[in-house]
Amino acid sequence: MTDRPEPGRPHDAPAEGPWTPPGAVLPGQGARRAPLRRLAVAGVLVLAGALFATSARTAAGGDLRQDASSLTGLVQEEQRRILARDAQLADLRQEVDALTGAVQDPGVQQLQERTALVATAAGVQPLTGPGLEITLDDAPPNRPQPEGTVPEDLIVHQQDLQGVVNALWAAGADAIVLEDQRLITTSAVRCVGNTLKLQGRLYAPPYTVTALGDPQRLQAALDAAEPVRVYRQYVERNGLGWEVRTGDALTAPGWTGAVDLQHARALPAQDAGTDAGTDAAAGAAA
Secondary structure, eight states, rough: OOOOEEOOOOOOSOOSSOOOOOOOOOOTHHOOOOOOHHHHHHHHHHHHHHHHHHHHHHHTHHHHHHHHGHHHHEEEEEEEEHHHHHHHHHHHHHHHHHHHHOOOOOHHHHHHHHHHHHHHHHTTTTTEEEEEEEEEOOTTSSSOOOTOOOGGGSOHHHHHHHOOOOOOHHHTTEEEEEEEEOTTTTTTOOOEEEEEEEEEEEEEEEEEEEEEEEEHHHHHHHHHHHHHHHHHHHHHHHEEEEEEEEEEEEEOOOHHHHHHHOOOOOOOEEEHHHHHHHHHHHHHHH
């Protein structure tokens, strides 16, 4: 019969002699481990201090989570930059016009006369006169909607604005302004969701279109345009905004941005045929 081991002593441990339980600190071991623990704690504190110092230098005394780091902040900052550049460009144009007007050279004066003839058609000359002011807006968010309505039915789309603008041009409008910008031949009306992007600027609804010309002709063109009729069906069904006002002295500011047109040119017949043959051969080889 074997003797019962002392509490905690394994059965396979020697029955006699010293035995060290697992995890026990032998004489002299505590003195050796204490400095190692102190060194480890000191190292952690040094690393934490270095991280705090790096964050402070990076923030430069400010908040690291600034609005500019978000998409909204970046868009707003870009908008401010564009507005500042537009104002600077307008000032430079006025300075150039003043200097040009002071020149008494006959050749320069002849060019000025030719420029004045096309200034209105190019959209760079401010105009004032009768016309229409049309406002389009999204549906109110708290308005009850009929069954089957989807979110896309409740916002103004790109084709809605394009339909209004095209109808006004077709009616012979002398000038068209969308929001605060004069539309010219290179203007493109684009929407991202329910946000209008026009010539580098972003606009939220409601959208205002101002057209100078014969109000009766402009109104008749709106009534006859198919895209406008479709939009007005959603006005009745879903409550989209639609308002037309007549004005006797509406204003269209002159376009102050760039008027350069970049376009592609067709190659001469011989070169085009050579390139086409080369492309066809390359495609066959691939």
